Amino acid sequence: MHGLINRSIQCFLRDTYGDALWLDVAAAADLPFVEFEAMLVYEDALTGRVLDAAAVKLKKTRAMVLEDIGTYLVSHPNNEGLRRLLRFAGLGYEDFLHSLDDLPDRTRLAVSDLDLPELELRQHSASRYSITCSAGFPGFGHVLVGILRAMADDYGALVILDHMGEAQRVETVEVTLVETAFAEGRAFELGGKAG
Amino acid sequence: MSRVDQGQVDQDCADQARADQGRAGQRRTESAAPSGGGRLSAAMLLPALPLESMDALSPMHLVLDDSGHVIHAGPTMQKLRPDLPMAGQRFLELFELSRPRAVSSMAALLASAGIKLHLRLRDDPRTPLKAVLVPLAPDGQGRRGAVVNFSFGISILDAIQTYTLHSGDFAPTDLTIEMLYLIEAKTAAMEASRTLNLRLQGAKIAAEEQAYTDTLTGLKNRRAMDHILARLVRTGQDFALMHLDLDWFKQVNDTHGHAAGDYVLQHVARLMVDETRAGDTVARIGGDEFVLLFHNLTKRSRIEEIATRLIRRLEIPISFEGASCHISCSMGTTLSTFYDQPRPDQMLADADSALYASKKAGRARHSFFQSEPG
Structure with a gap:
């Protein structure tokens, strides 16, 4: 698994629960180090061990941990850069939903060896969508739910999200858009970041 | 390239143009139907392009009349000077051309049609811009206006700091937003790489030091x-x-x-x-x-x-x-x-x-x- 993903998990645990918890998790997962490097690639098994150890320590299911990671990725001040990248998708939440199809390609533009699962958006009615994420990354659907929820807050949209489970290594998330302009949302300026 | 029918432009801009320019009122308001000739036959095939369509295709454009005055500004173009309506201004008084130089008349502007223009606004903030000018079809009296389409070019990074711009300010086909996205993503990725390099360099120096040091005495080995x-x-x-x-x-x-x-x-x-x-x-x-x-x-x-x-x-x-x-x-x-x-x-x-x-x-x-x- 790419270091960026592993490091995100590490930063989530550290920023949310503190250094001590992260060190506990790293020890419980039997990591040969205590720091993932963002630009290196690690064995997939390590990621699974870290997630399981975190779930045990936090007394949550793995799915809940993954969803929290998704929320953290968008809403924590340390990840302002990532939120901005997602907000480039467009002016409204629907634009954002429609941009998900491009997400893996956009990601590859920036970090060529970071492969995200293929995402496919289907629109069933004016307000109902489903997103499928394909194999290779079990549990990514839960991360996606966290991201979608936090981005809805960011855009000020009101949505209902359901993880519909996994079938043939494809996870499906259902999105019901209740209101696009429910709340104020957070500002996004193209020039918000210097440089 | 989309064509703008001069008559249509006149019509749509009649109000503001008349308010800003006495001469606009004298213009013919009917469509500038060419009187004939093979050179203009293509123009007859293209229907007039409403300004709203121009605004959507090229939010950073200006329409000039035959005297070189702005008679319409695309919405993003106007955002560069929120307090000064560009319509009514003389184009060459708003902008200074650095390439080609010595352009001081509408005739000279028309002569530079189709080539890349390098220019900047004359007053602050003097954002550098790229542009291309294309002539409009002449009206019945042979007078030609022009459309000038702009881009920030490489100065986009300064521009987004200077002006209040949103992704909706760029045409959906414009790659500017993609480029900004890429710049931010690359900056973040470079930062991550730099952090790793620094850490590796620190580890390397420490390892070298260790490799050359007798650990008991701190002397060289x-x-x-x-x-x-x-x-x-x-x-x-x-x-x-x-x-x-x-x-x-x-x-x-x-x-x-x-x-x-x-x-x-x-x-x-x-x-x-x-x-x-x-x-x-x-x-x-x-x-x-x-x-x-x-x-x-x-x-x-x-x-x-x-x-x-x-x-x-x-x-x-x-x-x-x-x-x-x-x-x-x-x-x-x-x-x-x-x-x-x-x-x-x-x-x-x-x-x-x-x-x-x-x-x-x-x-x-x-x-x-x-x-x-x-």
Whole structure:
């Protein structure tokens, strides 16, 4: 698994629960180090061990941990850069939903060896969508739910999200858009970041 | 390229143009139907393009009339000067062209149709812009306006800091937003790489340091000494190589234990660093064996002095946890000036044989290597 993903998990645990918890998790997962490097690639098994150890320590299911990671990725001040990248998708939440199809390609533009699962958006009615994420990354659907929820807050949209489970290594998330302009949302300026 | 029908433009802009420009009122408001001629037949095939369509296709455009006045500004273009309606202004009074230069009339502007224009607004903020101008079809009286389409080009990064711009300010087909996305993503990725590089560099320096350091005494180790000696020989510098071996150190170890032995070695290391200059090399190359390299020093009397002082200070008993440890040292020195072509292994062997001579002569003394037997 790419270091960026592993490091995100590490930063989530550290920023949310503190250094001590992260060190506990790293020890419980039997990591040969205590720091993932963002630009290196690690064995997939390590990621699974870290997630399981975190779930045990936090007394949550793995799915809940993954969803929290998704929320953290968008809403924590340390990840302002990532939120901005997602907000480039467009002016409204629907634009954002429609941009998900491009997400893996956009990601590859920036970090060529970071492969995200293929995402496919289907629109069933004016307000109902489903997103499928394909194999290779079990549990990514839960991360996606966290991201979608936090981005809805960011855009000020009101949505209902359901993880519909996994079938043939494809996870499906259902999105019901209740209101696009429910709340104020957070500002996004193209020039918000210097440089 | 989309075409704008001059008549349509006139019609749509009639109000503001009339308000800003007396001459706009005199313009014909019917469609500028060409009176004939093959050159204009294509124009007849294209329907007029409403301004809203132009605004959607090119939010950063200006429509000029035949006198070179702006009669319409695309919504993003107007955002560059929120307090000053561009419509009604003379184009060349708003903008300064840096390429091509010396353009001072509408005729000259029309002559630059189709080429890349480099220009900037005349008042602050003077954002540099790129543009291309295309002529409109002439009206019934042969008067030609123009459409100028702009882009920020590479100054987009400054522009998004200067103006309040959103993704909706760019045409959906415009790659500007993609480029901004890419710049931010690459910056983040570069930052992550830079962090990793810094950490690796720090680890590398630490590892190198460790690889060249004797961990017990903090002196250089054998590997470091080999490197430095090789460099001295390679660069042809004059230097002295002193091989030093502690006397009665084994007894300290045997009588007082290894902790006492380690303490004595650390003490001896400090003394040797004290007695040498900052540029000299002091290395521990074995259990109680040391090599000292005196850079640019081959004066025998000076080396003899250093050796005497070392022996005197080393012979002062060292107390460790109540025990008194007595040692001394034997030394052998060779000088680079003894050789036509000094070789590291030869010099080490010769210093060693001088050391052996000191030991044989009763220890606690210093000898120079004697090249000739006897």
